Amino acid sequence: MHRPTWPPLRVVLLDADGVLQRRRPGLVRSLLKLGGPRFLADAMRAEVGCLTGERDFPDALAQAMRRHRVQAYPADVAQGWLDIVVDPRRLELVDAVRARGVRVALATNQHRFRGLHMREVLRLDEHFDAAYYSFELGAAKPDAGYFTRVLDDLGEPPETVLFVDDLPDNVRAARSLGIDARLHLWRTGVTGLRRTLASRL
Structure with a gap:
């Protein structure tokens, strides 16, 4: 199957639930x-x-x-x-990507009650260059408006962005806008996430 030739990667967008964390x-x-x-x-x-x-x-x-x-x-x-379980090994991958000069942003559907807990108690935002919570954007994945607002804020063309999510509908929506979107399965663990990120680094 033909895969597009992507320009240099500038931003990684990572979903939270099912990619970096999960409900207990x-x-x-x-x-x-x-x-x-x-x-x-x-x-x-x-x-x-x-x-x-x-x-x-x-x-x-x-x-x-x-x-x-x-x-x-x-x-x-x-x-x-x-009651959220964050995988620290996955956050270490986030830190490693940022150390290579690539911006990493959180791209997650959350209501205010849970999103503020992630930000203020779990302090998840501290691992990212930016955080895009749906309750703050006024749009939720897979709505295309979510992704266009994120891209506008980043100031990057979609082809320079890698998006990783665990839901096929969200991946398809991002791809429809020209974003390099990949599906992550939790069961593949940190190894699977590392492999996905390495494919564009």
């Missing part, structure tokens, strides 16, 4: 225990509805809990979204 196992199970499968689906829809920053996630979750008569404190349930 147990959130889905706990939501099912609290309110069953319909509540689980409603809670996940509430999360998606907050990714562009127009709604506050704890409030949206509380509304879902009331609809399903879930007997628990909303603040306690919301804490499950903050």
Whole structure:
């Protein structure tokens, strides 16, 4: 299969969940225990509805809990979204790429509640030259508007950018704009991520 010849790489965009970090196992199970499968689906829809920053996630979750008569404190349930496991070896790769003179930016769909936790508690932004949270951009992947706003801020043409994400829809959307977008599978580990990055360095 023919692969394009890319110009020198100037920026790497990395997704967070499924690429650098993951939720600790147990959130889905706990939501099912609290309110069953319909509540689980409603809670996940509430999360998606907050990714562009127009709604506050704890409030949206509380509304879902009331609809399903879930007997628990909303603040306690919301804490499950903050139980994040960051892989330090993957962050070491980020640091190594930046040491080579390539800018690295975080490109992640997050609602404000979780995004601020990543920034202020986990201090994830400190490993990056820039961080693009969907709740701040007002657009979420795979919306093309997310990527155009990122490219505009970076001031780089799409062909100089490598984007890595774990969701095929996000990869396809980035490719449609001319970005070199690659799919990462968590199970390939830090070795798989290193191989993807090395292919353009």
